[in-house]
Amino acid sequence: MEMSARQWDSVRRDVAASGERFAGLVESAAPGRRATRHWSVADTAAHVATLTHLDVGLVGGPPGAAFAFPDAHEQWRRTTVDQVDVLNTLVMRSFPERDPRxxxxxxxxxxxxxxxxxxxxDPSAPVPWLGSSxxxxxxxxxxxxxxxxxxGRDVARAARLPHVVPPAEAATFFEVFFxxxxxxxxxxxLDTAKPLPDVRVTVEFRSAYTRPVTLLLDHDVVSVAExxxxxxxxxxxxxVVFNLMLFGRVGPVRAVLSGGxxxxxxxxxLLPAFMRKVRCPS
Known part of the structure; x- marks a missing residue:
């Protein structure tokens, strides 16, 4: 995707704005409250801190920052969506900090x-990432x-605090990242040990905040369709609803019934077969 200087500036502003909102929530919430099935607020904040630390190394920060968790490096290189929880566990063991501030x-x-x-x-510069992607x-x-x-939603719900995500900010996840x-x-x-139906499926995605795009699943390979x-x-x-559904925070039925x-x-x-391949950790 060609990205203009204006779009690049917008993504960078989104990082600053969403990061500040998240940090503020972490400071406002009781650290021991349960934020997800397995993590407290403090654990959730620590997880996000490991990601920001890794990202600083990946974009050319202090030497070695991207590999600050050596026990997890091999898992990082070969992980799949279904093994992200294993990677998270390895990284979290190497990161004991839990003080919210x-x-x-x-x-x-x-x-x-x-x-x-x-x-x-250059925003289009390649970055080696999870699972040899x-x-x-x-x-x-x-x-x-x-x-x-x-x-941020996890922490806000645990603390019973408001958490509003601008749709334009959320839109970059699917369009720019995925x-x-x-x-x-x-x-x-996107590898999976589960057998997938041998089908060819094309799915168009569109929103008010993104350019329409069609993805193709053909013989277990996903690509951008012509x-x-x-x-x-x-x-x-x-x-906002789409991202929450992809990460298991909102069920598909609720997402449809809400109009999101x-x-x-x-x-x-054919969508269920497609989504068994095109999926995110939840």
Whole structure:
């Protein structure tokens, strides 16, 4: 995806804004409250802090920062979506800090370092990433914005605090990160041990905040379809609801009933087979 200087600046502003919102939530919430099934607020903040620390290394920060967790490096290289929890466990064991204010300060510092390091870089520059995949710099920043959003919601719900995500901010996850990942090479990340139906499925995705794009699943390989390809299914989505659904925070039925996801097309029943391949950790 060609990215203009204006779009690049927008993604960078999103990192700063979403990172500050997340850090503020961490400072406001009781650290021992349960934020997810397995993590407290403090654990959730620590997880996000490990991601920002890794990202600083990946974009050219202090030497060695990207490999600050050597016990997890091999798992990082070969992980799949279904093994992200294993990777998280390895990393969290190497990162004992759980003080909310310390974690919030570290996240703010990492965000500042990330933005400083990328200020004059090409947003389309390739970055080696999880599961031997490849991201662009813009995709890497879009990913951390989504982490601030998803885990910010977890912390806010635990603390019973408001958490509002601008849809335009949320939209970069699918358009810039996920579609870019498919285009540039997802490596082992979408591999699955479960057998997939041998089908060819095309799905068009569109929202008010993104350019329409059609993805193709053909013989277990996902790619960006050629312009003009007729989709089997169409998904019109609110970016905030869509991202929450992808990461298991909102169920598909609720997403549809809320109007955040609308499904159409002449063969929408093929969507379940498609989504068994095109998936995110939840």
């Amino acid at each position: 310390t974690l919030a300060a570290r996240i703010r510092a990492d965000v500042a370092a990330m933005l400083d390091a990328t200020r004059h870089l 490849t991201l662009t710099l813009a995709g890497l920043l879009a990913h951390i914005v989504n982490e601030f959003h998803i885990h 579609v870019g990942l498919v285009r540039d090479g997802y490596g082992h990340l 312009p003009g390809t007729r989709p089997d299914a169409r998904i019109a989505y609110d970016p 996801i609308r499904v159409g097309g002449h063969r929408p029943w």
